Amino acid sequence: MPCIRLVNVTKQFSKGARAVDGLNLTIEDGDFVSLLGPSGCGKTTTLRMIAGLEMPTEGDIYFDDKCVFSAEKGINVSPDKRGVGFLFQNYALWPHMTVRQNIAFGLENMKWEKTKIESRVREICGIMRIAEYVDRYPAELSGGQQQRVAIARTLAPNPRALLMDEPLSNLDAKLRNDMRAELKRLHMTTGATFVYVTHDQSEAMTLSSKICLMKTGVLQQYCPPLELYGEPCNMFCADFMGNPAMNFVECTGTPQADGGIELKAASFDVVFHPAEGDLKGAGRITAFEGGRCVLGIRPEMVKIVDEGGIEGKVISSLPTGMDTVLALDTRGITLSAVAFGRIDYTMDSMVRFQFEGDYAVLFDKDSTERFALGSLEIL
């Protein structure tokens, strides 16, 4: 199993826009990496460059220590020599071939023996639970079955890495959930390196061992999902992850003697206590001089309490049974909050809330970069 390394990879299409800009990325052996971002962020282009379907304008790509692409040295190993499997968004099953022929096609290309091909087809069909459809044509299968055939076709030649381009986006919600679980299990059993493109943050959260979040061709943050959720490096990352989205409150800050920062928002004041060990913030806190900043608060940090805290008006309450998403208005600032359990709130009623937890994020308003993580104390 290889480790895939992209060094300074840039892709510029003829029209001038940079789809991918100076991307450095190392995908370790056995990782399940999601390339995540809004549409047009270059994630699919990145995947296709790894596969060899697209040629970077600049940069190098290595599989282990072997260079498979280098713009400078003029190396470009063709897709079939890279030993990767590719799963297309629309499956790209050949409509004029049966399931069996679709799966066997790649094996025939590799000059496998007939009996070996047959047993491999049988084996992989068993794993993907499509054994009873082997003689059908793709058009005679449901979306989920087609999906499984596509995976079977991709896995049959035992690729070293499996590249997937939004493979679940054409399925309905229920099936998508089932397939998610199946993919995660598949990753465990095959032990292969998975690279997975998606625009769905919850899919990336739930599946991957690492997320590579991109925006307009530039890598924003590359880390495990929970770290991305809890410690976003800028406002884009913070905003992209999580549903309902993070609350952003504009405020001005004044450093205090004890290392805290007093934050004045439109309708409430809080003290921000930087968390110990948040190295990123440490050096800069002292330099912080009454600057304008943005406070990021996850909805689940907004906790409804019986007394104390801040007063807010319930302007919407959306219970799902498992939890209830609230929108609270505090004189001009609207915050979303999540209350767990089976509760509902009357619209326009008044409630009180507090901030809990250590993962409040303070961003610089101008650069949108993160200053520090910390906890909040209401003044």
Next chain:
Amino acid sequence: MNRKWNNVKTFLSKPYNILLILLLLSLTYLVVLPLFSIVKDAFVVHPSEKSRIGQAVGSFTLYHWIRAFFSNYSKILIWTPLWHSLYTSVFTCLVAILIGGGFAWLVTRTDMMWKGTLTKLFIFPYIMPSWTLALAWRNFFKNAVVGGAPGIFTALTGIAIPNWFAYGPFPIILTTGLHYAPFAYILIGGVLRNMDANLEEAAIILNTTKARMFTRITIPMVMPAVMSTIILVFSSSMSSFAVPQFLGLPVRYYVLTTEMYSTIQGTNPGVGYIIAILMIVLSIIIMLMNQYIIGTRKSYATVTGKSANISLFRLGRIRTPISLFVGLVVMCMSLVPLISFVLQSLILTDGNYHFSNMTLDFWIGISKGGNDYQDKAGILLNADVWNTLFNSLKLSFACAVGAGTVGFLAGYSIVRRRGSLLSRVVENLTFIPYLIPSMAFAAIYLSMFSQQRGIIPPLYGTFTILALIGTVKYLPMASRSGVNSMLQLSPEIEEAGIILGVPWIKRMTRIIVPIEKSTIVSGYLLPFVSCMRELSLFVILVTANNRVLTTLLFFYDEKGWAQYGNAINLLIIFIVLVMNFVVERLTGASIEKGVGGK
């Protein structure tokens, strides 16, 4: 009883029901009845056959059938022309597919140069009248064997052209094939362009060689398009008249259409009607085969994946030679014919292409009062030509208004009642004229309207019959586009008007028509352009009083007035190109995107 009356009233209160009934009645009369009429005509004695059969005109006879199938003449009358028709059509398909498909592949899959210009020029022959290439071929390669001066090629090189090269199946196949090659390009190129690039990329990833990918993935994917190209080119070339007339006749190479023309114009029209029936039967067989093939073979949805930028096949060292070669072929198909018409319309003495032998007389010369080849006004000053041009435009206008209006209304009412028996019947009726080869259709109308029919006076020789047949023949074109566009318009849009109490006429003129503006315009303009370049539909129906440009060209050509013929041909091409340009500009539709066929 009351309930039944109520049902009738409800039925008739819907305008589309009334439209469907009217269409049913008129199409039955104009499309179905003629089919019976032509069968009858194959069993009766016609005036010109009175003496040879020895029976009264109009009496029942089996003479035609016996003569056609069980006499010494049956080989000349039926079997040889049938064989020639099949033979040329099969090879025409082959030429069209190979050249059109090859060009499509080069354009969509390789890095050939000058793609933009070449594709525009490649479509050219398809927009021009079908005989354009045949006439150009004759201008270049005619030889002295048939009489007259040799063509441009011999004049330039001194090499004599053998008969097989100048006339007969070889040039017929080549010129017809080239005429329909753009059509193959449009269909196959469309599939190649819209084919999901992922399908090929998936194969690349799985280690597929170029050759294997081409034979196992690409070819099977374009197969449905190839099949429908074959069907359409085959039936079009079976019913083509002008090309075999121009290139086959000099060496007495007859196909079904030219044989039918000569028998209907000659002394035994009965046999001509039998040939017409034969052609209709053949074309129905072809259509049934088409349905069968489409029914069994899944036509593959060609939804484009997001990877539209598939890497092009690099031609490498042969890039320039191939581009030059393709450029040369395309030039020969598109511009060289036009140059030959210009040249041919300028020279004074046949076969001499020296500058001193050129004159503008055939365009703007003034007649000294005579009206023959030597002393005839140039076509731009000739009142006959102007009358004919005016007649052509009038006819095209009439057919366009007829076919366009009826087609739109038919599309509207068919879609509104979709699923009902009545709607299905009418839809099929509007499609029948498409199945009947033009000349056979003309033969039917000739047989049906040459005498008084009820309140309808004999129409032969009138402008009305031309307008009528044009309208009916182009109806499929217009109604097809009408149906397609109405299908995309949800009924709610009209129902919103109904709720507000807007009367039907107003709903049509203020809601439906404005929304469907562009399809309606193309529903009018496509028949117009097709009519301008139609020959085989009109050639047996026109008389000296109501010639159209195409039949005038045909007339001059039969007389051997090559210069006038070429000049008229240029005039037709000019009008057709201008009209096509206007259509494209106005609506985005164009001939090449039309129903296909002609």
